[in-house]
Amino acid sequence: MQYRTQPDGSVSITEIEDIFKAHQNRPKAEQIKLVTITGASTITGYKPPIYEIAALAHRYGAKMFADVCQLIQHERVDMHADDHPCHLDFVAFSGHKIYASYEPIPLIIFVLQSLSLLRTENEKSRFSSTFYEKK
Numbered sequence: 001m002q003y004r005t006q007p008d009g010s011v012s013i014t015e016i017e018d019i020f021k022a023h024q025n026r027p028k029a030e031q032i033k034l035v036t037i038t039g040a041s042t043i044t045g046y047k048p049p050i051y052e053i054a055a056l057a058h059r060y061g062a063k064m065f066a067d068v069c070q071l072i073q074h075e076r077v078d079m080h081a082d083d084h085p086c087h088l089d090f091v092a093f094s095g096h097k098i099y100a101s102y103e104p105i106p107l108i109i110f111v112l113q114s115l116s117l118l119r120t121e122n123e124k125s126r127f128s129s130t131f132y133e134k135k
């Protein structure tokens with residue numbers, strides 16, 4: 001499902017929690033498993049509270065993905081350890097955003113917890129060239 005931002009482009013933690021609450025008692029297939037959000041808006045520069053949203057996601061059993069393409073060159077992005085409530089399970093950014101070469105690493109994805117979101121070998125192989133497991 002897609003979350004609609006406020007008219008000014010910001011997000012409301014309360015509204016996001018309401019969405020989790022509305023889904024938490026649904027059949028497993030309909031529960032929220034992954035939250036994806038941008039670390040900073042290309043258009044407005046708004047930075048959503050990704051760590052606060054991560055804590056919320058984990059509280060409701062979901063994982064957290066942040067596209068930090070527009071954030072990583074401006075500030076430190078800490079994924080935190082698995083046992084930190086605000087940890088980011090996945091982040092993605094283009095290598096050239098941090099002056100990496102275009103050729104070998106068009107997209108870097110750190111996988112913090114596991115590849116368990118990708119259920120089949122086929123799904124994994126589709127992404128294998130872009131996944132790097134976090135140590």
Ligand SMILES: Cc1ncc(COP(=O)(O)O)c(C=O)c1O
Pocket residue numbers: 038040042067068069070094106
């Ligand atoms: C939020 C976000 N994600 C992903 C990308 C993709 O980056 P690129 O197409 O430059 O690799 C961009 C581009 O600037 C972006 O702003």
